[in-house]
Amino acid sequence: MDAPLFMAKTDKRMKSKLTNNMENKYQFLPFRFERFNDSEYFLSNEVGEFEFLSKNDFDLFVSEKLETNSNTFLNLKSKQFLTDPQNIETVTNMLATKYRTKKSILNDFTSLHMVVPTLRCNSDCIYCQVSKKDLCDKGFDMSKTTAKNVVKTIFESPSPVIKIEFQGGEPLTNFEMVQYIMEEAEWQNLFKKKCLEFVICTNLSLITPKTLKYLKKHKCYISTSLDGYRDLHNTNRPLQDTKHTHECFEEKLKLTREYLGEDSVSALMTTTCYSLGHFKEIVDEYMRLGFNSVFFRSLNPYGFAKRDKHKIAYSVSDFIENYKEGLMYIIDLNLQGKFFVEGYAELLLKRILTPFATGFVDLQSPAGVGISGVIYDYNGNVYVSDEARMMASVNNQHFKMGNVNENSYQEMFNGEFLHNVIANACTECLPACVECAYQPFCGADPVRNFSEQGDIVGYRPTSEMCKKNKSVIKFLLELIKQNDPKINNIFWSWITKQSIC
Numbered sequence: 001m002d003a004p005l006f007m008a009k010t011d012k013r014m015k016s017k018l019t020n021n022m023e024n025k026y027q028f029l030p031f032r033f034e035r036f037n038d039s040e041y042f043l044s045n046e047v048g049e050f051e052f053l054s055k056n057d058f059d060l061f062v063s064e065k066l067e068t069n070s071n072t073f074l075n076l077k078s079k080q081f082l083t084d085p086q087n088i089e090t091v092t093n094m095l096a097t098k099y100r101t102k103k104s105i106l107n108d109f110t111s112l113h114m115v116v117p118t119l120r121c122n123s124d125c126i127y128c129q130v131s132k133k134d135l136c137d138k139g140f141d142m143s144k145t146t147a148k149n150v151v152k153t154i155f156e157s158p159s160p161v162i163k164i165e166f167q168g169g170e171p172l173t174n175f176e177m178v179q180y181i182m183e184e185a186e187w188q189n190l191f192k193k194k195c196l197e198f199v200i201c202t203n204l205s206l207i208t209p210k211t212l213k214y215l216k217k218h219k220c221y222i223s224t225s226l227d228g229y230r231d232l233h234n235t236n237r238p239l240q241d242t243k244h245t246h247e248c249f250e251e252k253l254k255l256t257r258e259y260l261g262e263d264s265v266s267a268l269m270t271t272t273c274y275s276l277g278h279f280k281e282i283v284d285e286y287m288r289l290g291f292n293s294v295f296f297r298s299l300n301p302y303g304f305a306k307r308d309k310h311k312i313a314y315s316v317s318d319f320i321e322n323y324k325e326g327l328m329y330i331i332d333l334n335l336q337g338k339f340f341v342e343g344y345a346e347l348l349l350k351r352i353l354t355p356f357a358t359g360f361v362d363l364q365s366p367a368g369v370g371i372s373g374v375i376y377d378y379n380g381n382v383y384v385s386d387e388a389r390m391m392a393s394v395n396n397q398h399f400k401m402g403n404v405n406e407n408s409y410q411e412m413f414n415g416e417f418l419h420n421v422i423a424n425a426c427t428e429c430l431p432a433c434v435e436c437a438y439q440p441f442c443g444a445d446p447v448r449n450f451s452e453q454g455d456i457v458g459y460r461p462t463s464e465m466c467k468k469n470k471s472v473i474k475f476l477l478e479l480i481k482q483n484d485p486k487i488n489n490i491f492w493s494w495i496t497k498q499s500i501c
């Protein structure tokens with residue numbers, strides 16, 4: 001595969017120079033750029049190499065006046081922003097190899113398969129994005145026939161790794177079905193011999209020693225939700241049958257770790273308006289409860305969260321301000337010798353600082369919808385992502401791929417619908433993203449575009465997702481640019497998951 005050869009933000013004069021400069025001392029390679037601050041430019045290329053240039057150096061570079069023995073020239077050459085004209089083919093091949101490495105997440109196709117055994121739930125989260133049903137509601141549990149067809153469909157995926165993640169509602173309200181699916185998958189895997197993993201997303205409240213023994217036997221990981229200290233968690237995620245949600249969480253977390261081990265549970269937080277101004281206390285609570293990471297996650301505009309936006313939402317600027325404050329607090333904790341990671345920064349730093357591929361369904365290009373992750377609803381409907389299922393719960397079936405009881409794997413995963421969604425979800429060719437210097441680190445989300453702006457392509461100047469990603473990436477780049485060895489060490493410790501303390 002050839003690296004895409006195009007230049008963004010070039011005027012006609014520059015374009016003609018670029019194509020006719022074989023006799024000149026260097027040849028430009030594809031790159032994007034933007035003014036980073038009053039005195040510097042930020043440049044990036046298709047494979048994620050980046051460089052900061054002073055305005056003067058940038059002018060020299062684009063007018064082909066850089067001295068070939070200058071540090072700037074050598075830096076830009078080593079990062080494939082320019083090359084000697086006679087080496088163009090070799091360097092293009094090298095870029096193509098790097099590009100393939102960055103995109104290697106696409107090799108295996110769908111590995112994350114989320115399954116909803118029930119839509120019933122014993123929580124009353126104020127932002128419930130799946131529009132859950134009450135415990136006594138009937139008709140929202142998965143049937144055995146559907147479950148069998150779900151597992152059959154999952155094992156048609158060519159991916160050598162299959163992760164089955166149970167979502168809800170609260171999956172433990174239908175634990176029999178969770179067990180049925182796990183055992184059916186293990187049976188199928190005797191023949192398919194894939195690397196099979198299980199994760200259950202649960203509020204922990206219904207966990208018992210018997211459940212934990214079963215989960216241990218079947219090597220199932222636990223993903224839970226913790227929104228922060230007691231009052232905040234109780235406000236955001238109250239259980240239906242007790243006022244002591246947080247105490248219950250803490251007690252069940254302890255029990256789970258006793259049976260499955262200290263590192264068996266990971267937690268996610270969701271930011272509501274009640275969380276703003278409290279990111280430090282949220283981090284403190286995560287640390288008090290023995291977690292070594294947090295993922296500052298903003299509210300997504302789906303389900304009850306969209307319906308009740310006026311009560312619990314906030315502006316993207318408020319989130320970014322809180323995010324920066326929280327991240328600096330975490331960096332300070334690391335400087336004091338306490339290893340603690342912020343998950344969103346960790347993901348972006350991997351993209352910025354390493355040549356490797358990083359799959360993250362919500363932020364990759366092409367978008368991960370359907371091709372990296374997919375969700376099977378309780379009734380057998382298949383959606384391109386959890387967020388697409390959330391949209392469906394309020395009667396918007398735009399991203400339904402089919403139903404396991406009616407459609408074949410090929411119809412759903414190789415049909416015109418998914419091809420069309422993915423073709424419109426590559427940042428490399430989306431309006432505005434195509435020119436964006438932060439593009440190599442960002443990703444596309446057609447479902448979010450549709451929910452926020454009414455079409456899958458979206459409009460970046462008013463996109464909240466774009467604003468958030470751009471701001472966070474720029475903030476991380478500002479920290480990297482400071483070249484502070486202590487902060488750099490912390491970032492590398494996050495990437496390598498090894499404490500430097």
Ligand code: SF4
Pocket residue numbers: 427432433434436437438439442443460465466467469470
């Ligand atoms: S979404 Fe925004 S930040 Fe991301 S690549 Fe597109 S324009 Fe850049």
